[in-house]
Amino acid sequence: EAQLVESGGGLVKPGESLRLSCAGSGFIFRAAWMNWVRQSPGKGLEWIGRIKAGGTTDYAAPVKGRFSISRDNSKDTMYLQMNNLKTEDTAVYYCAWDGTFYFDMGLWGQGTTVTVSS
Amino acid sequence: DVVLTQSPLSLPVTLGQPASISCRSSQSLVHSDGNIYLNWFQQRPGQSPRRLINKVSNRDSGVPDRFSGSGSGTDFTLKISRVEADDVGLYYCMQGTHWSTFGQGTRLEIK
Numbered sequence: 576e577a578q579l580v581e582s583g584g585g586l587v588k589p590g591e592s593l594r595l596s597c598a599g600s601g602f603i604f605r606a607a608w609m610n611w612v613r614q615s616p617g618k619g620l621e622w623i624g625r626i627k628a629g630g631t632t633d634y635a636a637p638v639k640g641r642f643s644i645s646r647d648n649s650k651d652t653m654y655l656q657m658n659n660l661k662t663e664d665t666a667v668y669y670c671a672w673d674g675t676f677y678f679d680m681g682l683w684g685q686g687t688t689v690t691v692s693s
Numbered sequence: 694d695v696v697l698t699q700s701p702l703s704l705p706v707t708l709g710q711p712a713s714i715s716c717r718s719s720q721s722l723v724h725s726d727g728n729i730y731l732n733w734f735q736q737r738p739g740q741s742p743r744r745l746i747n748k749v750s751n752r753d754s755g756v757p758d759r760f761s762g763s764g765s766g767t768d769f770t771l772k773i774s775r776v777e778a779d780d781v782g783l784y785y786c787m788q789g790t791h792w793s794t795f796g797q798g799t800r801l802e803i804k
C-alpha cells in the first residue's frame with residue numbers, strides 16, 4: 576500500500592531554517608511527481624511547491640526564494656528546505672503524491688507541524 | 694492566480710438528507726489538453742485531506758457512491774446523496790489546471 580510519512584517539524588524562531596522530509600513507500604518514488612501543501616491554523620490549504628520526477632521544481636509566490644524542494648531517490652525521500660522563516664509560515668506541512676496526473680494529489684501524508692515564533 | 698470560491702462555507706445537514714457544495718472558479722478550468730483538473734477533498738477532524746473525486750466526476754477507490762461530482766468550465770458541485778455521521782468535516786475543491794489552488798473549504802456538520 577502506498578504511503579507518505581513527513582517528519583522534521585518543530586518550533587523555530589523567525590529568520591531560522593528548518594528542513595522537512597517526506598518518505599514514500601509502496602510506489603515507484605523515482606518516477607513520482609511530489610508536492611508540498613501547507614495548512615495554517617484555522618485556515619485552508621495552500622500549495623507551496625512541487626518537484627517533478629526529473630528534479631525540476633516549481634514554487635508558489637509566497638515561498639519562492641526562501642524555500643527549496645529536493646529529492647533523494649536512493650532514499651525514496653523528498654525534502655523541503657525552509658530558510659528565513661516567518662511567523663506566517665506556521666502551519667501543518669503535508670506532502671502529496673501525483674499518482675496519475677499533475678496536481679492529482681491522490682495520496683497525502685499525515686503532516687508535520689512547523690511553528691515559527693519568537 | 695485562479696480563485697476558487699466555495700459555497701456555503703458552513704453546511705448543517707440532517708442525517709440522511711442530501712448535501713451540496715458549490716465551487717466556482719475565476720476562470721475556465723479546461724486545460725489545453727482538454728481535461729478539467731478539478732478535485733474534491735474531504736478532511737475529517739484531526740486527519741489529513743483525502744481525495745474523493747478527481748477530474749470533476751471520477752470517484753476515487755473506496756469512496757462511497759453517495760458522493761458525486763459534476764460541473765464544467767467554471768462551475769462545479771459536490772453532492773452527498775444521504776449524509777452520514779462519518780461525513781462531518783471540511784470539504785475542499787482544488788484546481789490543477791493553472792498551477793494549483795484550493796477553495797476556502799466548507800464545514801459540514803450534523804444538524
